[in-house]
Amino acid sequence: MSAAPLPAGFEGSPEAAAFIARVQAFLHDELAPLAATEGIDSAHAPDRALLRRVWRLSHERGFYGMTLPRTMGGAGFDLVDHVLIKEAIYASGSPFAPHVLGELSGPPRLGALVQAATPYHLAEVIGPVARAEKAICFAITEPEAGSDAAAVQTRATADGDGFVLDGVKRFISGAPFCDLAVVIACTDAARRETTAFFVERDRPGCRIEAGYKTMAGQSHTGNIVLESCRIPAANQIGERGRGLALALGRITVNRLLHTPAMLGLARLAFEDARAHALARRQFGQPIAGFQAVQHLLADMATDLAAARALMLATARRLAQGGDGRAEASMAKLFCSEAAFRIADRAVQVLGGEGIVQGSRVEFLFRLLRMYRVLTGTSEIQRNTIARELLAPAAAHTAAAEPQPA
Known part of the structure; x- marks a missing residue:
């Protein structure tokens, strides 16, 4: 793996370009040899101890806390820079890509909770997570x-x-x-009231059930079982009854922030397909010379360009203070569907090589299929888009109707 040059016409700030150059060097010079030494690839996940090494290395190099507020050591990038940096990390092909910024375990998981943190939370949770000393997850789904x-x-x-x-x-x-x-729990069933709490893994009554893998062969997910698990009142986050509000406080931004991962991975699939088409020879010529293969590559490139344009346009809108709820759902919907189409066509271009486990495009096919479900299914995104589109019309209709005296 080598650090890829930035594309011509880079859309972000010079600071983001410099950050990407540094993180690419980190991925190439430090994490790639670590992955090779430890045998980490798409089929072999790192264990907890190795991940801690990666988190600490990333923190020492100044990458891990990038998403935090400046007051907590964050880089202060706007949303456009953020998506470009994340896209570049995933496009590297590193098996450690999800862990460089701590997306599954670190500062990005804190989200809006930082605003509701007490001094106790800052000292015992937020600070240690920001310093890569503790790992945190967000638990809503049941x-x-x-x-x-x-x-x-x-x-x-x-x-x-x-x-x-x-x-x-x-x-x-x-x-x-x-x-x-971070556990979202019901504190009043009659009113469907929810409240957020920090729950430590080692508390009596809390256990993690892991060991199952997703269709992509990864073991990043698990169940959290709570049985008469006692926590102190200080572990409550924010006001009682505001659990979902805290959890969903950045949902629009978070939806957008999943798209650069999809597109970074889709770019890998496209590049692998293009390289194979140029190298593979049939009937005396590279298969890239056949129109059927050319059309597959053309459709892949078009999907990638369109999805990327939507991602960046949405990032700019949100960075400028726009609402962007519909646009973020559009971006998540279109990018996840387009990225999977790209992976599907990459398998087709590679033919037999593309359906063998161990082939990168075969892994990307499975991984990108998951993004159509993760973090809000395509159907949920369509519901959100439709609601945002129809809400003004509904309000206008209601205002036009005669009102009772």
Whole structure:
């Protein structure tokens, strides 16, 4: 793996370009040899101890806390720079790509919680997570609460000077290697009231059930089982009843921030397909000379360009203070669908090589298929887009109707 040059006409700031150059050198010079030595690739995931080494290295090099506020050591990049940096990290092909910025376990998981943190939270949770000393995950999803996040059944019952939690959180990214979790629990079932809490992994009554893998062969997810798990009142985050509001406080931005990962991975699939088409010979010529293959490559390049343009346009809108709820859902919908189409066509270009496990495009096909489900399914994105599109019309219709005297 070699550090790829920045494309001509780089859309971000000079500071972001310099940051990308440094992070590419880190990926190439330090993480690539580490992955080779430890045997880490798409089929062999790093264990918790190795991930801690990666997080600490990234923190020492100034990458891990990039997304934090400047007051906490963050880089202060706007959203356009952020998506470009993340795209470049994933386009490197490094198996450690999700861990350089701590996306499954570090500062990006804190999100809007920083604004509701108490001095105790800053000292015991936020600070250690920012310094790569502790790993954190975000636990909302349950067996009966997925798209309907307000339907959580995990209960938090006030008891003396704390709370007792009971329930199961399912498919939680980063759970296998977390030190603590942000748990959204029901504090009033009748009102569907939810509250957020920090729950330490080593508390009695808390256990992690991991070991299962996603269709991409990764083991980044697990279940968090809470059985009469007692936590102090100080572990409550923000006001009671504001759990989902805190969890969803950055949902528009977070939806957008998944798109550069998809597009970085899709670029890998496209580049592998193009290289194979130029190298593979049939009937006396490279298969890139056949119109059928040319059309596949043309469609892949067009999908990639269109998805990337939508991602950047949405990032600019949000960076300028625009609402962008519909646009962020459009970006997540289109980029996830387009990235999977690119991977699907890459498999087609590689033919037999593309369907063998161990082939990178075969892995990317499985991984990019997951993004159509993760972080809000395509159907949920369409619901959001439609609601945003129809809301002004509905309001206009209501205002035009005669009102009762």
